[in-house]
Amino acid sequence: MKISVRNLEPTKVKLTITVDPEEFNPYLDAARKQIGKQVNIPGFRKGHVPGPIIDQRIGFAAVAGEAVNDAVPELYSKALEEKQIHPMAQPEFDVQEVPQSAKDETKLKFVATVEKRPDIELPELEGMTLEVAKPEVSDEDVAKRLESLRQRFGTLVGVDRPAAKGDFANIDLTAEIDGKQVESQEGISYELGSGNMLDGLDEALDGLSAGEETSFNGKLEAGEHEGQEAVVKVKVNSVKAEELPELNDDFAQDASEFDTLDELKADIRKQIERDGEARQATEARDVFLARLKEGLDIPVPKGVKDEMVQEQLKNVTGDPSKATDEQKDEAEKTVVKDLTDQIVLDTLASKLDVQVSQSDVFNFLASIAQQYGMDPNAFINAIIKNGQLGSAVQEVGRSKGLLAGMRAVSFTSEGQPLDLSAFLGDDEAAEEAVENESVEAASAAAAVADELAAKNGDEAPATDAE
Template sequence: MKISVRNLEPTKVRLTITVDPDELNPYLDQARKEIGKQVTIPGFRKGHVPGPIIDQRVGFASVAGEAVNAGVPELYSKALEEKQLHAMAQPQIDVKDIPSSAKDDTKLKFTAEVEIRPKFDLPDIEGMEIEVPKPAVTDEDVDKRLDNLRQRFGTLVSVDRPATKGDYANIDLDAVIDGESVDSQQGVSYELGSNTMLDGLDEALDGLSAGEETTFEGTLEAGEHQGEKAQIKVKVNSVKAEELPDLDDEFAKEASEFETLKELREDVRKQCQVDAEGRQATDARDAFIAKLQDGLDIPVPKGIKQSMVTDQLKNSGKDPDKASKDEKAEAEQTVEKELRDQMTLDALAEKLGITVSQADVTNFLASIAQQYGMDPSAFINGIVRNGQLGSAVQEVGRSKGMLAGMRAVTFKDPDGQEVDLSRFLGEDEPQAQEEQDESVQAASAAAEVADQLSQDQE
């Protein structure tokens, strides 16, 4: 097999693959066998029809078509492996030449254009030290958490005064375009300052009392007239303020298992400390990836980036065609970071020789299924049916590579003290295998499904 590679972009190549007859012949023979099982030819049992007879009765073109459909994906994968290219998307295949008969010397030739991971060299992580901030907890952190707890026990009471930020207003809305009402809602409860509905609504409601109304211009964000400007008429039916319980021993008894506010505050501080340590672990992860990328120029594949930006905007409730310049720029920045992080972790996993077993993938998918309260077997079945198994394998490889890499470096706080992240990073692979096996056994049903599906894929 002859392979030539042309760089179209820093992250896109065109492979031209020419296949020798001896490499194509096994696919032609297999195609003849499969066709022979499906056709009825007098004098021969199904599945036992000689190849030349298949070529004669069915036509070599049909045989070659079946062979190409089966062979091109495998030959393309072999070409990627030989040239050490890492595809990041499905290729665009264009078959150029196919032999017209069994005796035709024409070689199968096809091209494949595909976006790839760019080549870059990661730094050596041996002896690497990374600084991360301390997991500090302030009195403000504790007070904020206590305030959140108070809000869970708060009540809304009617007030005879103009509405202000933090109040809850019961309102009627009517959107008018060219003098015609196009949408209306009655009895909507809205928290002033939350900015969860129409732009300009918070400003319009601020200072209004029950029974008062006003009109402002806004852009409709849903419905038939989404994206259009309208005159929004808003009427306030009532204004309510949130009344919070006093922060005292009585509240501590009602809201927790503690008898005094002091005990509750101490427990809340411990919870804040746990959260702070979790944030420190997240900071360590981000700092680790940033350290790997330091000084590297990692271009991102344009096509994949554009597709992800579109999805990002849609997932945030925005129309990609109508999104503002700032909204698109923010989405692009998010997507570029995500792509660079993914490519960095993929390269790290390869550098460290990380392998992903079926147990790894099954355990990973089973844990996700449990988070969403789904049956592991059904969930894994759906993943494979939708063609997402490869993405799951890749995600597991990234996670294992990142954890292995973080265990290999030293994290220190600003005072130079070593930071112990073992609670978040787990143990090295050999030590953690027993726990992993137990976890996989707990998801045995999912494992059986994954195993069968894996065999079917092969």
């Protein structure tokens, strides 16, 4: 097999692949066998029809077409591996030459155009030391956490006064458009100042007492008339204020296992410190990635970027064509960052020769299924059936590469060594988990699972994989 590579862009290549007859012949033979199992030819049992008879009765063109369909993807994958090209999208194939008969010496020739991961040079990790800011715990942080706990033990009591910010009003709402009532709700509990209902509601309620009502103009936020201007009438049925318990030892005993308020405050401070350590690990990750990208000009594949931007805009607006310039700019910034991070992490995983095992991938998928309350086996089968196993392998590889890379460098905070082992684990534990399994093992297991599911007639719902 002869492979020529032409770089169209830093992130796009064209591979021209020419296949020698002896390498294409096995695909022709396999195609003849497959066709022979499906046709009835007098004098021969199904599956036992000689190749020349298949060529004669069915036609060599049909045989070659079946062979090309199988050969092109496989030979393309071999070419990628040989030339160390890492695709980031599906290729476009153009089959240019195919032998016209069994004796034709014409070589199979096809072109594959694909967007690829750009070649970038990451800095050496050995000897790298990165500074991470130390999280501070202030008395104000403790007070805020304590106040949040205090509010959980608050009670609502009726008050005979106008409603004010922070009060809870029980209200009835009606909405009219052109004098016709289109919406009506009764007995709604609403916290003044929360701003989580209609624009203008907070201002309308401020200063109203139980039994009073008013009206204002506003846009409806939901329902059949969402976005339309309406006259909203609001009536206050009651006003209640939140009554909070006094911060003392009695409160500490009711709200926790501690006997005194000082003990409760000390425990809250420890909790905030632990949270700060987790945030520090996240910041260490960001600092590490920023250092890897420092000084690099990382191009992203245009086609992949455009497709991802459209998906982002669909999530924001539903219809990308209606997105504002600001939304488009924000979506593009987000996508470019995601893609550059992916490129850096994939390159890092290759640099560190990260191995992804069957158990790595399936544990990753099982954890996702658990997060969404789904059956892990059904979810994994859905991923396999929808052809998304490769994406899962990539995600696991990036995660393992990131952890391995962070374990290979040193972190400090205020000049002192920073121990992140609680968040990063260690190389020995990771190696024991992998047990020298490979990506091929994951793919093989996936193929077996897919075959079993097909034999049993099981069809995992596509929605499980989304």
